[in-house]
Amino acid sequence: MARPIYQTESGARVFGILAQFENTLTLTNAAKAVRDAGFRKWDTHSPFPVHEMEHAMGIAGRAVRPLAYAIGLAALTGVVGGFLMQWWINYDYFIVVQGKPTDGAWEPFIPVTFEMGILLTAFAAIIGMLAFNGLPRHHHPLFNSERFLSTSDDAFFISVEAKDVKFDPETTRKLLEDAGATHIELVEE
Amino acid sequence: MSVINPDQIDAQRLAGMRPDASRGDIDPALGDGSLVDDPALRPPLVLNGRDFHDVTEIVCGYTEKAPGWWWFHALGFAATVAGPAQNMIHYLIITGVGVWGLNNQVDWAWDITNFVFWIGIGHAGTLISAILCLLKQEWRTAVNRSAEAMTIFAVVCAGIFPGIHVGRVWFAWMLFPIPNYNWIWPNFRSPLLWDVFAVSTYATVSALFWYMGLIPDLATLRDRAHRRLQRGESQNMKLRLALPIPFPVLTMPFKGDTLRAYIYGFLALGWRFSGTHWFRYEKAYLILAGISTPLVLSVHSIVSFDFATSILPGWHTTIFPPYFVAGAVFGGFAMVLLLLIPLRELLPNMKDLLTLRHLELMAKILLVTGMMVGFAYGMEFFIAWYGANQFEWYAFIGNRANPETAPYWWAYYTMIFCNVVTPQLFWVKKFRQNPIIIWIVALFVTVGMWFERFVIIVTSLHRAFLPGEWHMFYPTWVDILTFVGSIGIFLTLFLLFVRFLPIFPIAELKAVMPGASPHDHEHHDDDHSDDQGDAPAKEGAH
Numbered sequence: 209m210a211r212p213i214y215q216t217e218s219g220a221r222v223f224g225i226l227a228q229f230e231n232t233l234t235l236t237n238a239a240k241a242v243r244d245a246g247f248r249k250w251d252t253h254s255p256f257p258v259h260e261m262e263h264a265m266g267i268a269g270r271a272v273r274p275l276a277y278a279i280g281l282a283a284l285t286g287v288v289g290g291f292l293m294q295w296w297i298n299y300d301y302f303i304v305v306q307g308k309p310t311d312g313a314w315e316p317f318i319p320v321t322f323e324m325g326i327l328l329t330a331f332a333a334i335i336g337m338l339a340f341n342g343l344p345r346h347h348h349p350l351f352n353s354e355r356f357l358s359t360s361d362d363a364f365f366i367s368v369e370a371k372d373v374k375f376d377p378e379t380t381r382k383l384l385e386d387a388g389a390t391h392i393e394l395v396e397e
Numbered sequence: 398m399s400v401i402n403p404d405q406i407d408a409q410r411l412a413g414m415r416p417d418a419s420r421g422d423i424d425p426a427l428g429d430g431s432l433v434d435d436p437a438l439r440p441p442l443v444l445n446g447r448d449f450h451d452v453t454e455i456v457c458g459y460t461e462k463a464p465g466w467w468w469f470h471a472l473g474f475a476a477t478v479a480g481p482a483q484n485m486i487h488y489l490i491i492t493g494v495g496v497w498g499l500n501n502q503v504d505w506a507w508d509i510t511n512f513v514f515w516i517g518i519g520h521a522g523t524l525i526s527a528i529l530c531l532l533k534q535e536w537r538t539a540v541n542r543s544a545e546a547m548t549i550f551a552v553v554c555a556g557i558f559p560g561i562h563v564g565r566v567w568f569a570w571m572l573f574p575i576p577n578y579n580w581i582w583p584n585f586r587s588p589l590l591w592d593v594f595a596v597s598t599y600a601t602v603s604a605l606f607w608y609m610g611l612i613p614d615l616a617t618l619r620d621r622a623h624r625r626l627q628r629g630e631s632q633n634m635k636l637r638l639a640l641p642i643p644f645p646v647l648t649m650p651f652k653g654d655t656l657r658a659y660i661y662g663f664l665a666l667g668w669r670f671s672g673t674h675w676f677r678y679e680k681a682y683l684i685l686a687g688i689s690t691p692l693v694l695s696v697h698s699i700v701s702f703d704f705a706t707s708i709l710p711g712w713h714t715t716i717f718p719p720y721f722v723a724g725a726v727f728g729g730f731a732m733v734l735l736l737l738i739p740l741r742e743l744l745p746n747m748k749d750l751l752t753l754r755h756l757e758l759m760a761k762i763l764l765v766t767g768m769m770v771g772f773a774y775g776m777e778f779f780i781a782w783y784g785a786n787q788f789e790w791y792a793f794i795g796n797r798a799n800p801e802t803a804p805y806w807w808a809y810y811t812m813i814f815c816n817v818v819t820p821q822l823f824w825v826k827k828f829r830q831n832p833i834i835i836w837i838v839a840l841f842v843t844v845g846m847w848f849e850r851f852v853i854i855v856t857s858l859h860r861a862f863l864p865g866e867w868h869m870f871y872p873t874w875v876d877i878l879t880f881v882g883s884i885g886i887f888l889t890l891f892l893l894f895v896r897f898l899p900i901f902p903i904a905e906l907k908a909v910m911p912g913a914s915p916h917d918h919e920h921h922d923d924d925h926s927d928d929q930g931d932a933p934a935k936e937g938a939h
Contacts, residue, residue, distance in 0.1 A: 231912065231915075231918050232912070232914065232915045232918065233916075233917075233918035233919060235915075236915040239672070251671045251672055251673055252672030253669065253670045253671055253672065254670060254675070255449060255453075255907055256613075256905070256913060257675035257676070257679050258675070258914075258915065259914045259915060259916070260915070261672045261676065262672075265672055265673070265676075267672075267673055267676060268676075271673055271677060272677055272680045275680065275681065279681075279684055297582040297583070298582075298585055298586070300580075300582060301580065301581055301582040305584065305586065305587070308586065313586075316585065316586035317586075319588075319591040319594070319595065319695070319699055320585060320590070320594045322691075322695060323591075323594040323595050323598040323695070324594070326598055326688050326695075327598045327601060327602065329684070329688050330605050330606070330685060331605070333605075333681040333684045333685050334608075334685070336681065337609075337677050337680075337681035338666060340677055341674045341677055341678075343666045343667050344667050345666070345667035347667070348667060348669055350669055351669070354624065354627060357620040357621075357624045358620075358624075359620075359669075359670045360616050360619075360620040361449065361453045361621075362449035362453065362907075
């Protein structure tokens with residue numbers, strides 16, 4: 209069955225529904241309600257990370273596991289690559305200093321191996337975080353709502369996308385209202 | 398218990414429970430209200446009952462409103478001091494390292510002293526942002542952004558010196574393993590090369606960490622500029638001369654907020670404060686904190702290997718790595734205090750976000766790390782005696798401590814006085830709660846930490862094994878202007894940061910404020926039934 213296409217009165221496509229909440233407690237409770245209603249394409253918005261929101265949203269573990277693997281892989285690449293680089297360079301261009309043993313001596317390579325591991329981990333952490341979040345992104349329909357801009361200040365929101373199979377302008381609005389939303393609006397695509 | 402947690406008042410007020418809760422009548426014993434003695438109480442991290450919106454307004458206001466006149470004067474002064482450093486570096490490159498006071502015996506002097514001095518200062522930022530993050534020290538949120546910025550600027554200053562001291566600067570690329578047609582590679586078994594990797598990794602990771610923290614706050618600045626544009630509240634950008642002489646004000650053909658929305662918008666990467674994003678963000682931040690902790694410890698350890706792996710008496714010491722790390726944290730916190738205490742007076746409302754308790758906690762860290770450094774100074778003498786190596790004994794007694802034989806005894810005692818004696822003032826509560834005294838001690842510590850590196854490097858080098866080679870070091874005017882200029886570069890960068898970027902982590906600060914956790918709003922009824930509910934805040938002192 210094809211999903212219905214929702215439009216506003218002006219004829220623009222509806223991106224979704226945006227509900228504002230008063231504080232972190234009502235936001236968390238509403239998030240639990242939306243989660244339990246079985247929505248998939250929805251999100252919360254808060255000026256700062258809210259404690260244990262990942263459980264209220266039902267994304268704990270699932271959302272970060274691929275990121276953790278990516279970072280772990282980068283760390284391993286940094287350590288192995290860093291060590292091999294030094295080992296090969298020492299083999300390719302052999303410098304005798306102070307008569308110190310060179311064949312099989314791996315100990316002098318540890319500091320740089322460590323630093324290379326750290327370097328790649330750091331890059332993977334920030335680039336991976338952005339990539340899994342779908343950022344950088346030039347625009348997002350939510351920014352069409354002027355009210356939404358205050359989420360960077362002191363406002364708390366839940367957005368439910370119209371693409372979600374469970375989305376329905378009336379019932380979703382009712383759900384969010386019952387969860388304690390103080391203001392609800394439709395956001396245009 | 399008839400005391401009330403100051404946090405609770407704010408939480409209740411934000412939950413609409415105590416609209417009349419006044420923070421006006423604070424016991425003078427509590428200072429600005431943050432100096433609560435009882436360890437069972439959590440003193441407020443943000444004073445005067447500021448809410449989330451106030452924090453946004455205060456911090457964004459620093460970049461959005463015109464800065465005070467002090468800022469232009471300070472920037473003018475700092476940039477003027479920085480200017481000669483560039484000339485001196487240029488002069489050095491076209492002439493050679495002979496323009497410094499180096500000689501055959503003392504072939505490292507102010508250059509490496511300045512390098513270690515600046516890289517050490519950089520350590521406080523990462524300590525605050527990484528180690529205190531892992532230790533869940535929530536007070537770090539008031540200082541971490543500016544400390545991280547300071548870290549990066551200090552590393553910038555540090556990076557200048559090893560880069561130019563190599564003599565032929567155009568060969569500095571050979572420090573890195575870049576394939577070349579001579580088929581030569583750097584020596585990875587040299588601590589100097591470890592240092593290249595440690596410092597460049599440190600600079601990169603610090604910058605990444607700093608930028609990652611900035612993303613949400615840049616988004617806040619972006620949204621504010623965008624909203625002002627939407628509402629038509631923006632005005633065309635005006636350029637006026639920052640000097641009290643008559644000069645026409647140039648009105649630009651575009652709005653300042655357009656520029657803000659574009660630049661901050663570009664840098665904010667489209668951050669939209671999503672819960673899913675925050676979750677990944679927090680995990681990535683935690684991982685960065687986790688890896689930065691061993692990183693910050695490794696960097697100064699590796700810097701100390703530059704010295705410790707040599708056989709020079711005074712350098713050849715196993716205590717160097719921990720001793721250098723403690724000294725770095727010590728010097729770094731001193732610089733944080735040196736910058737933030739005046740800033741706290743100059744920027745409006747900053748005292749609400751950076752409280753006396755923050756300063757007291759940092760003073761305590763100065764005391765602890767100062768004691769560690771003092772212990773290391775003592776341990777060096779013990780090992781010199783216990784090790785029964787006559788050269789090492791002479792390096793410490795004959796070259797440093799004994800005024801009869803040591804030409805640099807005054808540098809040694811300056812170091813001891815500044816680093817070991819002055820922080821002892823912080824045993825007294827009144828002193829460590831007084832910003833002026835903290836600032837003066839921090840100034841002494843900064844001077845002392847420069848002298849520490851000077852003592853380690855120059856006094857050890859100037860009299861090595863053969864008396865026939867002994868030689869004094871005298872800095873030239875190029876040495877002096879380069880060092881003074883590096884302070885100017887540091888201050889210029891810091892002043893630009895204060896003007897154009899959020900100097901507090903807005904999002905992180907909000908996350909530790911009352912009302913941020915869902916639990917703050919949960920037990921309204923319990924609070925009313927408690928007899929604490931109506932007790933005035935001042936009872937927290939008893």
